[in-house]
Amino acid sequence: MLRPSAGVAPVLLVLGLLVAGGPVQASPATSRAPAVAQAAHVGQPCAPGEGVTVVIDYGDLAATVDDPIAVSCAPGAQASGLTALTNSGNPYMFHPRFPGFVCSINGVGDPSTCLSPGWTYWRGVPDGEWTYSSSGAGATTPGVDTVEGWRYQTSGTTNLPPAVGPSVPIVFDDVAGTTFQADIEWLVAAGITTGYDNGDGTVSFRGSQAVLREQMAAFLYRFEHDGANPPSSAPSATFSDARTNTFTKHIAWLAGEGVTTGYPDGTFRPSAPVLREQMAAFLYRLAGEPDFTPPATSPFADVPTTSTFYREITWLAEQRVTTGYREANGATTFRGAQPVLREQMAAFLNRFDELPSER
Incomplete structure (x- = not known):
């Protein structure tokens, strides 16, 4: 799959277009911007209908700032691109000899x-x-729900657009500072998740919650299709409990690819959590069930060689997609019967994407 830029905070969606052109020229004949107005948000995009989202990509000077890309919101429609800068909390200056x-x-x-x-x-x-x-x-008049972008370059003959956008960025309110922040940022940048809308203008990832089977179907479909969802013409799932599910087309694809066979009673159980051993099986099958000879001795104290998913789990460990848990007694365990958490799944998919077969 295509790999977007990772590790950018706040979380942003990736597009990009190379367009030729010269340095940006603004209209007003003044060398300094007016005083900065109160931005609707600094560090977050505008909510739908709220205003103009402004993306600042520091580009070649990224090393001089804490965050290489910044996003903020100018409330309402803006009189110009310059007022969008001002009203989003981004003061600017003109060249002293070339206003x-x-x-x-x-x-x-x-x-x-x-x-x-x-x-x-x-x-x-x-x-x-x-x-x-x-x-x-x-000379521009940005309207509500548009996106303004700026990027700094010190060299080059082709102007580069901001490395993110102009899709409105998704900023999770529960990810910053967490162990898996970089993996979650990669997951959303790849279009694999959009998180949960809290209904108050914020969006959460809920990393400590278990991944449900229906969510896993959506994650894996989007992973394999560069963030896209199935077209409307795609078939629905044939499992008795998934025919009208929100993710029925994702589930149908998962079954069609042989990644899941469901349960003997003809159900998929979309709202059940995915266990870690099941996750190992899903990823092994998604990789095409590569030739692999499981080790004679298990790398995990709680995964015997007779385990149903021994091949899949040890393959995942061999690929360094998982390292398991280091227990207090020094043993390494996999905890296959535990649900896989959303933050863990972000890490597993990010590492899985690094495998040669997936690039």
Whole structure:
């Protein structure tokens, strides 16, 4: 599958388009932006109908800031791309001798040496592509639910768009600082999950919850299809308890690929949690059931060589997709009968994607 940029905080969706052009020129004949207004959000995109999302990609100067990409919201429609910067909490400065050329955003960029190429200006709509704006940020009128983008370059003859967007970024409110933050950011950037809408303008990942079987079907389908969902023409599942399920087409694909056979009674049990040993089987089958000779001695104290999923679990360990648990007594266990957590699944899929067969 295609691999988006990982480890970007806040979490962002990836698109990208190479477009030629020159440095960005804005209209107003003043060298300094007005005072920064109160942004609707700093660090989060606009909610639908709330305003203009602004994405700042520090590009070649990313090493000088804490976060290489920043996202914020300017409330309501904006009079220009410059006011969108101001009202999203991103102060800017023009070149002192060439008013209209944005040379510094949030103090990043040298106002005296930024003309080639410096900051470039891009525009987009959610789920679209970036379009380079040659008319300048002072001459545009960003509307509600549009996305503004800026990227800094110190060299090159082709202007590069922001490395994310212009799909509105997803920012989880329960991921920052967690053990699996980078893996979860990769998962959402790949389009594999959108998390839970809390109904109050926030979105959560709920990493400590178990992955349900229906969710696993969706994760694996999107993993194999670069974040896409099944088309409307795709068949529905034939399992008796999954025909009208929200993820029926994902489940049908999972069965069609031989990744799952369901249960002997003809059910899929979509709301049941996926056990860790079942997860191992799913990933082994998704990889095409590669030739593998299980070790004579189990690497896990709780997985005997007679285990139903011994081959699948030891293959997963051999590939370093899982390392198991280090117990207090020094033993290494797999805990195959425990549900796999959502945060663990993010890590498993990220590591699985690194396997040569998946690249």
